Amino acid sequence: MSHLTxxxxxxxxxxxxxxxxxxxxxxxxxxxxxxxxxxxxxKGHTVYHLNKDLLPYILxxxxxxxxxxxxRQVGEYVTEKCGFAFSYESCRRLFNxxxxxxxxxxxHRAQAHGASKNNIQSKTYKDKNKREEAQKRxxxxxxxxxxxxxxxxxxEKKEEKEKLADLDNNVEVIGGAINRGRKDEAPVIxxxxxxxxxxxxxxxxxxxxxGGAAGGGKSYALxxxxxxxxxxxxxxxxLLRRTNDELREIIWKTQELYPQVYKGAKWSERKSQWNFPxxxxxxxxxxxxDEDVLRYQGQAFNWIGFDELTQNPTPFTWDYMRSRLxxxxxxxxxxxxxxxxxxxxxxxxxxxxxxxPSPANTKFCATExxxxxxxxxxxxxxxxxxPLFFRRFIPAxxxxxxxxxxxxxxxxxxxxxxxxxxxxxxxxxxxxADGAAFSEFSIxxxxxxxxxxxxxxxxxxxxDFGYSTYSAVLWFAIDPAYETLIVYRELYVSKKTARELARxxxxxxxxxxxxxxxxxxxxxxxxxxxxxxxxxxxxxxGCRWRPSDRTSGSRIAGKNRxxxxxxxxxxxxxxxxxxxxxxxxxxxxxxxxPSDKKGTDDIxxxxxxxxxxDALRYGxxxxxxxxxxxxxxxxxxxxxxxxxxxxxxx
Ligand SMILES: Nc1ncnc2c1ncn2[C@@H]1O[C@H](COP(=O)(O)OP(=O)(O)OP(=O)(O)O)[C@@H](O)[C@H]1O
Ligand SMILES: [Mg+2]
Numbered sequence: 001m002s003h004l005t006x007x008x009x010x011x012x013x014x015x016x017x018x019x020x021x022x023x024x025x026x027x028x029x030x031x032x033x034x035x036x037x038x039x040x041x042x043k044g045h046t047v048y049h050l051n052k053d054l055l056p057y058i059l060x061x062x063x064x065x066x067x068x069x070x071x072r073q074v075g076e077y078v079t080e081k082c083g084f085a086f087s088y089e090s091c092r093r094l095f096n097x098x099x100x101x102x103x104x105x106x107x108h109r110a111q112a113h114g115a116s117k118n119n120i121q122s123k124t125y126k127d128k129n130k131r132e133e134a135q136k137r138x139x140x141x142x143x144x145x146x147x148x149x150x151x152x153x154x155x156e157k158k159e160e161k162e163k164l165a166d167l168d169n170n171v172e173v174i175g176g177a178i179n180r181g182r183k184d185e186a187p188v189i190x191x192x193x194x195x196x197x198x199x200x201x202x203x204x205x206x207x208x209x210x211g212g213a214a215g216g217g218k219s220y221a222l223x224x225x226x227x228x229x230x231x232x233x234x235x236x237x238x239l240l241r242r243t244n245d246e247l248r249e250i251i252w253k254t255q256e257l258y259p260q261v262y263k264g265a266k267w268s269e270r271k272s273q274w275n276f277p278x279x280x281x282x283x284x285x286x287x288x289x290d291e292d293v294l295r296y297q298g299q300a301f302n303w304i305g306f307d308e309l310t311q312n313p314t315p316f317t318w319d320y321m322r323s324r325l326x327x328x329x330x331x332x333x334x335x336x337x338x339x340x341x342x343x344x345x346x347x348x349x350x351x352x353x354x355x356x357p358s359p360a361n362t363k364f365c366a367t368e369x370x371x372x373x374x375x376x377x378x379x380x381x382x383x384x385x386x387p388l389f390f391r392r393f394i395p396a397x398x399x400x401x402x403x404x405x406x407x408x409x410x411x412x413x414x415x416x417x418x419x420x421x422x423x424x425x426x427x428x429x430x431x432x433a434d435g436a437a438f439s440e441f442s443i444x445x446x447x448x449x450x451x452x453x454x455x456x457x458x459x460x461x462x463x464d465f466g467y468s469t470y471s472a473v474l475w476f477a478i479d480p481a482y483e484t485l486i487v488y489r490e491l492y493v494s495k496k497t498a499r500e501l502a503r504x505x506x507x508x509x510x511x512x513x514x515x516x517x518x519x520x521x522x523x524x525x526x527x528x529x530x531x532x533x534x535x536x537x538x539x540x541x542g543c544r545w546r547p548s549d550r551t552s553g554s555r556i557a558g559k560n561r562x563x564x565x566x567x568x569x570x571x572x573x574x575x576x577x578x579x580x581x582x583x584x585x586x587x588x589x590x591x592x593x594p595s596d597k598k599g600t601d602d603i604x605x606x607x608x609x610x611x612x613x614d615a616l617r618y619g620x621x622x623x624x625x626x627x628x629x630x631x632x633x634x635x636x637x638x639x640x641x642x643x644x645x646x647x648x649x650x
Contacts, residue, residue, distance in 0.1 A: 003063030008102075012062060015101055016094075017055060021048040026374050028385055031094060033084045034058055043371075057081040058094075065095045066105050068112030087382050189260045190224050195400045196361075197221045200337075205363055206389035207322075207336045209309065209354040212428025214414060215404040216396030218339035219307050223254050225337050226282055226303045230262050233279030234329035237303035238296070240287050240321075242311035247272075247286045250307055254284065287312070290581070293320045302327035305337045310344030313584040314443060315353065315369060342424040345588030348436075349443065354393040355430050366391045370444050397428050437559070437595035437603045440566050447587055450580040453477045453488060458626050459512055461505070462619030463519045463545065464611045465534055470494045471501050472611035474586065475509065476619050480626035482572050485565065487619075490583040490612065498523075498534040502541035518622040520614065521547035548618035556601045558617030565620060577620070586612040 004012070021029040023046050029035045034054040038047035061074045071091035078086035099106050192198045200210040200221050210218045222239070229235040241247040251267075254274065258265045264277040274282040282303075287293060293316075304321050312318065318338070325334050340350060349369060357372065358364035365374040365387035377383040404410050414426040423429040453459070457480060463473045475489040491508055493501065505517075523534035524547055535545055548554075565576035579587055589612045594604040603610065 003067050004059055009059050011101060012059065012098055013055065016097060017050055017058070019050050021050075022046070023048070026376055026385065028379075030097075031058070031090070032379065032384070033078065033082045033086055033090075054082050061091070062094065062098055065091065066098075066109055066112070068109055071095070085380060085382060089382075190227070190257060192221065192224070193217055193400055193402060196394050196396045197400060199361060200394045201225055203392050203394065204333070205392040206334060207338075207354075207366065207391045208394065209338045209340065209350070209391075210394045210396055211309070211338075211340045211342065211350070211354070211430070212396035213398045214341055214425040215398045215401055215410055216428070217401035217403065218396050219250060220253060222305050222307055222337060222339045223250060223257060225305065225335075227258070227261055229303065229332060230258075230265070230276045230280045230282075231278050232329065232332060234327065234332060235276075235278075235280035235282075235303070236299075236301050237280075237282040237305070238301045238321075238324075239282065239284050239305040239307065240317075241307045242287060244286050244288075246308065246311075247284060251284055254282075287317055290314065290316045293317050296321070296324050299324055300326045302329070302332045303335050303337070305339075307339055308344070309338040309340040310342070310346040310350045311340075313345035313588050314447070314581060315346075315349045316581075318353075342428060342430045343421070343592075345584050347430075347588065348591035351430050354391060357391070358393070360393055360395045363390050363392050365389075370442065395428055398426060436591060437593045438562065438566060438590050440563070441590045443587070445568055445575055446566065446578050446590075447581050448486075448578045450488065450582055453486065455513065456480070458515050458624070460515045460619070460622065460624060461509070461517045462548070462615045462622065463501075463505070463517065464614035464618065465498065465501065465520055465523050466611055467495065467497065470609075470611045471496055472585070472615040473501070473505055473508075474583070474612065474615045474619055475512070475514075476624060478624055478626045482569075482574070483576075483624075483626055484574060485577040485620065485624060487577065487579045487583050487586060487616070489580070490586050492585040492612065498537035499541050502538040502543035505538075505543050506541070516622070517543070517545040518548050518618045519545035520618065521550040546622075549621050554621065555617070558621045559602060561620050562616065583612075586616065589613055590616075 017031070017034070021035060023029070025044055028046075029048050032048070034051045034057075035048035036051050038049060041047050057078060061078050064074055064077070065071065071088045074091045075086050075088045078091070095105075095109070192201050196210065196212075197217050197220075200208065200218075201224065210216075210221060212218070226235070226237045226239075229237070239250065241250060251272075255267060258267075258274055262276050266275045267273075268275060272284050274284070276282075290312075301321075301324050304325055306312070306318065306321075309318065318336075322336060325336060327334060342351075352369055352372075353367075357367045365376070366389050367374050375388040376385050377388065379385075398404065398411060398414065411426070414422060416422075417425060457477045459475060459477045461473060461475045463471065465471050471491070471493055473491040474487050477486045477488050478484070479486060489508065491504060493504065496504065519535055519538070523538075524536075526534050532540070535547070538545060549558075562577075568575050581587070589609050593610065593613055596602050596604050603613070
């Protein structure tokens with residue numbers, strides 16, 4: 001039964017609980033417990049209707065709060081009646097809102113609350129002695145609580161002092177923040193450059209990307225970022241690069257910096273790890289393939305750094321490592337820090353995650369990669385609707401790094417690059433991949449985890465040959481159910497002669513039953529290194545090919561065919577072509593290939609990284625069918641195969 005009058009109920013309902021609520025984006029009514037989502041709501045625009053059956057419970061709850069019931073009890077009551085978690089805090093919020101209309105209810109509640117307590121007391125402690133005893137006990141309790149508080153504060157101060165003393169023994173690390181009071185004596189080993197480097201080192205968001213021009217001082221800032229925690233015994237950090245060679249560069253830099261900053265810092269080559277006198281650890285390691293992250297299963301880190309994030313073709317590793325980010329020490333914040341240049345196989349997803357959602361150098365709520373929707377706590381959570389965590393993108397340019405910029409030679413090197421690379425590496429331009437020719441290509445739809453391809457599925461391959469640039473070879477399988485093409489392997493190599501490439505191809509496909517191969521037809525005319533044409537040389541190695549279609553208009557026809565294949569067929573719920581996620585180069589190229597700015601139907605002819613795309617075109621234009629009359633033979637990959645004719649192969 002509600003303690004409110006009819007009049008009060010009506011006024012509160014009108015003021016706080018309208019019949020319908022329309023919200024944009026991820027918004028929601030303030031007390032969603034008693035609202036039902038309209039099934040006709042569309043994404044980004046949701047309509048809620050008041051559930052009139054549940055409203056009386058809320059009004060009863062308000063009445064009870066007015067009469068002094070505890071917020072916790074009321075929360076439990078609403079949770080039980082409405083079937084949704086309604087917290088202590090929600091009750092307080094609700095009551096405060098009501099008090100905006102009935103300001104004197106606050107006092108009323110306070111009195112009622114006190115009265116109800118007194119009532120209980122007077123009932124329970126009728127005996128005067130008992131009451132005095134209880135009063136004494138509560139006084140003592142209060143005293144003890146205050147003493148404990150004082151004690152905790154003293155301990156905290158002591159720890160703070162110890163920490164400062166510890167830092168004082170070292171040198172000024174982050175721009176003078178650490179070596180308080182002894183500036184004159186200690187040499188400055190690292191001082192962040194003004195601007196983005198300082199912004200990066202002082203960012204407080206959970207995930208921060210420092211990205212842009214080459215030489216901006218990004219990697220250096222990344223290795224300096226965790227230094228502030230090396231005095232904490234609970235610190236466990238990890239810094240990742242894509243390959244071992246690239247990692248070496250970082251290791252050298254840390255070997256220059258860390259021992260100067262923390263005397264007694266020890267580098268273990270065997271473990272590839274820094275150990276600091278406090279017990280803090282920083283592991284420097286590489287991730288060659290996405291699957292390598294499984295090495296970190298079951299481990300916990302409070303600082304995770306990625307250098308050159310776009311070298312990761314998919315967000316898999318970044319997302320996986322987030323699951324390793326946790327700490328039992330509340331004084332250590334959880335951080336994921338990354339640096340990168342634009343471009344690279346992961347340009348597309350990195351841009352979507354960090355650059356697109358918000359203007360540079362602003363804090364924003366992390367968003368879901370594909371939909372762009374903010375990531376918030378689910379409705380059943382006490383923090384329903386609040387952001388899960390925040391991100392920030394800090395752009396870098398070469399000018400920000402006086403250590404390199406002032407010399408000028410490096411700038412001149414970057415100025416000499418072709419336009420696309422120059423804009424990415426000198427100006428840190430992320431937009432270069434905009435105007436992508438295959439904007440419909442999406443990781444979610446077109447990239448799949450590798451699976452075992454049945455032996456009965458027809459397989460073939462295609463190749464674009466380039467010695468000084470790159471050769472790309474793609475292997476396709478055809479799913480006979482819907483003639484879906486599966487690009488299941490890629491080979492992307494540079495500086496391989498025709499014979500070397502042929503051997504690599506045969507090795508890669510050993511055990512596969514390849515029906516046919518299609519190769520850039522111009523290689524039948526181009527000379528190899530020893531006289532015969534490139535195609536002839538490959539064929540002579542036992543790697544057979546037929547020439548690709550080179551008729552006029554074949555480029556545009558190939559592009560149109562790819563668009564057709566990329567279309568998502570609602571009926572069979574898949575696209576006409578999918579790629580194993582191991583085909584990294586192809587996936588990254590497809591995301592960034594620009595369309596021709598001059599408005600032709602082709603891709604931008606200036607785009608250099610088109611080798612996988614060309615191979616893809618040759619493959620899809622070879623009229624692949626799950627059963628084909630044009631097959632060379634059943635198993636071309638037998639190594640004992642000899643061409644009938646050394647020149648023409650067939
Ligand atoms: N705050 C600093 N103090 C001293 N030297 C610095 C500082 N910042 C950068 N440098 C110097 O500038 C060099 C280049 O910086 P760094 O390698 O971090 O650039 P980058 O942005 O990672 O470049 P790239 O894009 O090529 O990876 C470093 O090796 C370091 O010697
Ligand atoms: Mg770098």
